[in-house]
Amino acid sequence: MSDEARRLKPVDVVVVGGGWAGSIMAKEMTEAGRTVVMLERGPDRSTAGEGAYPASIDELEGNFRYRLFQDLSKSTVTIRNNANQTALPYRRMAAFLPGEGVGGAGLHWSGVHFRMPPDDLRLRSRVIEKYGAKFIPEGMNLQDYGVTYEELEPFFDKAEKVFGTSGEAYKVNGQVVGQGNVFAPSRSDHFPLPPLKDVYTAHLFRKAATEVGFHPYSLPAANASQQYTNPYGAQMGPCNFCGYCSGYACYMYSKASPNVNILPVLRRHPLFELRANCHVLKVERDSTGTRATGVTYTDAEGKVVTQPAEMVILTAFQFHNVRLMLLSGIGKPYDPVRNEGVVGRNFVYQNVTTSVVWLDPKVETNQYIGAGGGGVAFDDFNSENFDHGPLGFVGGSPVWVNQAGVKAIAGAHAGGPPGTPRWGSAWKAGMIDTYRHSLRIDAHGANMAYRDVYLDLDPTWKDAYGQPLLRMTFDWKDNDIRMNRYVVDKIGDVAKAMGARNVHLTKREFGQPFDTRQYQTTHLGGGAVMGTDPQTSALNRYMQSWDVHNVFVIGANAFPQGTGYNPTGMVAALAYWAAHHIRTTYLASPGPLAG
Amino acid sequence: MGINGSGFISSRRRFMQGLAGIAACGTVSASGTGAAAPPRPYTPVFFNAAEWNFLIAACDRLIPADANGPGALALNVPRFIDQQMTTPYAQGAQWYMTGPFVQGPDHLGYQLPYPPRDLYRHGIAGMNAHATTRHAKPFAALAPGVQDDLLRAAEGGKLVFGDVPSAAFFDQLLANVMEGAFSDPIHGGNTGLGGWAMLGFPGARADFMDWVDRYGAHYPLGSVSITGETA
Numbered sequence: 001m002s003d004e005a006r007r008l009k010p011v012d013v014v015v016v017g018g019g020w021a022g023s024i025m026a027k028e029m030t031e032a033g034r035t036v037v038m039l040e041r042g043p044d045r046s047t048a049g050e051g052a053y054p055a056s057i058d059e060l061e062g063n064f065r066y067r068l069f070q071d072l073s074k075s076t077v078t079i080r081n082n083a084n085q086t087a088l089p090y091r092r093m094a095a096f097l098p099g100e101g102v103g104g105a106g107l108h109w110s111g112v113h114f115r116m117p118p119d120d121l122r123l124r125s126r127v128i129e130k131y132g133a134k135f136i137p138e139g140m141n142l143q144d145y146g147v148t149y150e151e152l153e154p155f156f157d158k159a160e161k162v163f164g165t166s167g168e169a170y171k172v173n174g175q176v177v178g179q180g181n182v183f184a185p186s187r188s189d190h191f192p193l194p195p196l197k198d199v200y201t202a203h204l205f206r207k208a209a210t211e212v213g214f215h216p217y218s219l220p221a222a223n224a225s226q227q228y229t230n231p232y233g234a235q236m237g238p239c240n241f242c243g244y245c246s247g248y249a250c251y252m253y254s255k256a257s258p259n260v261n262i263l264p265v266l267r268r269h270p271l272f273e274l275r276a277n278c279h280v281l282k283v284e285r286d287s288t289g290t291r292a293t294g295v296t297y298t299d300a301e302g303k304v305v306t307q308p309a310e311m312v313i314l315t316a317f318q319f320h321n322v323r324l325m326l327l328s329g330i331g332k333p334y335d336p337v338r339n340e341g342v343v344g345r346n347f348v349y350q351n352v353t354t355s356v357v358w359l360d361p362k363v364e365t366n367q368y369i370g371a372g373g374g375g376v377a378f379d380d381f382n383s384e385n386f387d388h389g390p391l392g393f394v395g396g397s398p399v400w401v402n403q404a405g406v407k408a409i410a411g412a413h414a415g416g417p418p419g420t421p422r423w424g425s426a427w428k429a430g431m432i433d434t435y436r437h438s439l440r441i442d443a444h445g446a447n448m449a450y451r452d453v454y455l456d457l458d459p460t461w462k463d464a465y466g467q468p469l470l471r472m473t474f475d476w477k478d479n480d481i482r483m484n485r486y487v488v489d490k491i492g493d494v495a496k497a498m499g500a501r502n503v504h505l506t507k508r509e510f511g512q513p514f515d516t517r518q519y520q521t522t523h524l525g526g527g528a529v530m531g532t533d534p535q536t537s538a539l540n541r542y543m544q545s546w547d548v549h550n551v552f553v554i555g556a557n558a559f560p561q562g563t564g565y566n567p568t569g570m571v572a573a574l575a576y577w578a579a580h581h582i583r584t585t586y587l588a589s590p591g592p593l594a595g
Numbered sequence: 596m597g598i599n600g601s602g603f604i605s606s607r608r609r610f611m612q613g614l615a616g617i618a619a620c621g622t623v624s625a626s627g628t629g630a631a632a633p634p635r636p637y638t639p640v641f642f643n644a645a646e647w648n649f650l651i652a653a654c655d656r657l658i659p660a661d662a663n664g665p666g667a668l669a670l671n672v673p674r675f676i677d678q679q680m681t682t683p684y685a686q687g688a689q690w691y692m693t694g695p696f697v698q699g700p701d702h703l704g705y706q707l708p709y710p711p712r713d714l715y716r717h718g719i720a721g722m723n724a725h726a727t728t729r730h731a732k733p734f735a736a737l738a739p740g741v742q743d744d745l746l747r748a749a750e751g752g753k754l755v756f757g758d759v760p761s762a763a764f765f766d767q768l769l770a771n772v773m774e775g776a777f778s779d780p781i782h783g784g785n786t787g788l789g790g791w792a793m794l795g796f797p798g799a800r801a802d803f804m805d806w807v808d809r810y811g812a813h814y815p816l817g818s819v820s821i822t823g824e825t826a
Contacts, residue, residue, distance in 0.1 A: 053801070054801070055821060058778075058821060060774055064778075088703045090704060092691075092705050197808045198808070200810045203808075240801075241807045242801035242803065364811065411796065413770075422750070423657040423746075424656065425663070431794075432664075435795065436794075
């Protein structure tokens with residue numbers, strides 16, 4: 001196709017994808033004096049448009065017609081549980097909700113903004129140190145990221161200041177300074193904003209968790225607790241707990257998004273050009289295959305064009321990045337039979353279950369009040385914060401009340417306690433009771449990588465541009481099911497301390513396969529992971545392709561295994577980390593940054 | 596469909612057009628309690644007379660009027676569903692509808708070649724055919740208890756309508772019924788904000804800055820819609 005494609009004027013950098021990672025990389029590259037073209041396959045979007053109140057406050061359009069999400073008619077994935085099955089297309093939105101359009105998933109995300117736990121960054125090393133190499137189950141591809149918390153700390157800090165993140169520190173520069181997460185590592189500075197107020201359910205959870213002996217803290221939230229101006233001069237208004245974060249553009253300009261926090265500044269930069277409705281088909285390479293020459297894409301008019309560039313930065317959603325690498329022949333595709341190759345390896349998801357607690361009927365839980373990143377969590381059973389030795393599994397879960405705002409259609413679907421019909425008068429009574437008097441507690445767990453869980457190209461189904469869909473081979477493993485069941489039991493203890501009238505603990509069940517029909521989380525990871533060994537990672541520790549040095553790939557695709565925390569904070573920090581090394585080293589002397 | 600200015604206006608337009616219709620093949624009757632205003636006659640634009648009769652009867656069973664609040668008919672849920680059938684959603688515009696269509700285990704998701712409009716056409720015809728074979732009457736003419744039995748059978752996947760499993764049709768119907776009862780009235784349902792009032796959902800009020808830490812206190816303001824209607 002590229003032979004016929006019209007060639008455009010070369011630029012220094014082409015950025016593929018207009019979400020958080022793309023906006024950060026474009027900002028950094030223009031700051032470095034480089035010309036940048038950002039290609040976004042979806043429409044142009046702004047908070048002033050999509051976020052305008054009151055039209056934006058429409059649950060049907062937002063959460064049930066997916067107005068800000070990926071158009072699956074053009075491109076989707078196929079899914080199967082194991083290599084013996086035929087993978088089938090993900091035809092309708094359900095289990096996960098990838099974004100599309102300028103701002104990407106960063107426009108419709110919730111706002112939970114974590115730093116990756118230090119132990120998670122070197123999980124393989126840590127597990128071996130504590131429990132010995134034999135502790136790692138057969139087939140689990142446990143790996144280190146190849147970058148430490150200390151190295152990333154300045155970039156976590158930078159991202160929080162750009163995002164206007166609200167939270168309470170525990171340790172700053174080694175000194176205990178507040179009531180934050182006692183398990184969190186030391187920080188170089190406080191959060192830029194104080195934590196959000198607790199909604200009532202989070203308040204009750206904090207109190208009960210403390211009584212049980214756990215260590216609750218305010219979730220770090222990229223929902224501004226106060227008026228804020230970020231280092232780029234972008235302004236945010238204080239969150240009013242409207243309850244329309246997840247799935248919506250924030251009409252208060254309170255939730256951090258590329259559209260609020262970076263793009264208003266970037267769009268005015270003379271070295272920056274945004275092209276929306278441009279679907280990238282392939283990264284082009286020179287005759288040696290070791291250097292990218294640009295990208296070929298279908299533009300808004302449907303014409304195929306080639307954009308030459310000195311550097312290509314892939315910043316699409318996790319699985320789109322992996323697919324573009326596979327379609328472009330960048331890096332060796334993963335072969336699960338031989339356990340060789342790297343692109344598609346270590347695909348991971350997140351292990352989330354939501355339990356429900358019913359309080360006294362006199363207690364109104366006001367679940368419609370909320371902020372996407374707000375809430376109270378405890379980390380006593382996350383990461384390596386507890387002794388896994390006698391438990392025999394790797395990984396953990398933070399536990400939290402993260403009341404993002406339950407609206408009416410979602411409330412209707414939630415229905416009554418288990419056993420209640422889904423319709424009729426009994427449903428009605430149960431649903432009203434649940435909506436008014438219950439609260440939800442999540443175990444938001446890690447998912448480990450396995451040899452036979454991976455991504456490749458589907459042999460049958462194609463996208464609207466004639467290219468093969470990405471195929472996911474994924475299922476829950478014994479390790480993750482046991483982890484989930486152990487942690488969820490702790491929720492029972494908290495519910496008891498709350499004086500719950502009724503509790504439904506939701507646990508993953510052995511033998512129950514990954515179900516693509518139920519929303520779980522959009523936190524997909526891995527597939528093109530970072531590391532220090534080119535045999536087990538597609539990217540070096542600077543997010544640079546081992547094989548094509550002028551291709552950088554930024555996203556949750558870099559996570560070698562899943563983590564209990566939400567990924568956006570880590571993705572942003574990795575973008576700033578990579579950008580720093582591109583700016584300080586690569587631009588002056590292009591070539592491999594690690595070897 | 597976008598939520599930008601044009602999407603908003605087109606929704607409004609559809610809504611107003613809906614209100615302007617005159618009953619031709621059946622109307623939604625007010626059998627629910629708690630409706631703020633009597634429902635107006637409505638002419639379906641997508642469903643034919645037999646389908647419309649089924650829809651009205653089924654909606655009345657899925658959300659019956661009772662002591663807890665209005666039912667689906669008082670909330671104009673059938674009108675909502677009919678109006679949804681004229682949107683890109685009903686054509687499966689954002690679904691991946693490229694073949695081949697291969698059936699697999701349920702947990703790998705929906706694999707039928709039918710968008711919502713077709714599911715309704717096949718599903719309602721199937722339900723009526725089944726009702727007529729078993730009970731010599733279409734669904735809408737059966738006693739409520741018999742209707743419930745049929746709906747439960749469909750829900751449990753015990754009926755087959757050609758190549759449409761009854762559970763797929765039922766899930767489509769139930770999802771749209773819930774949407775019609777609890778979405779903003781701008782889409783044609785939730786008349787008088789009756790669904791929201793029943794739940795205690797304030798709607799598009801969307802500002803709780805001064806209420807977020809009033810723990811345990813009852814929120815005093817009623818529901819409000821996108822157009823400013825209150826309840």
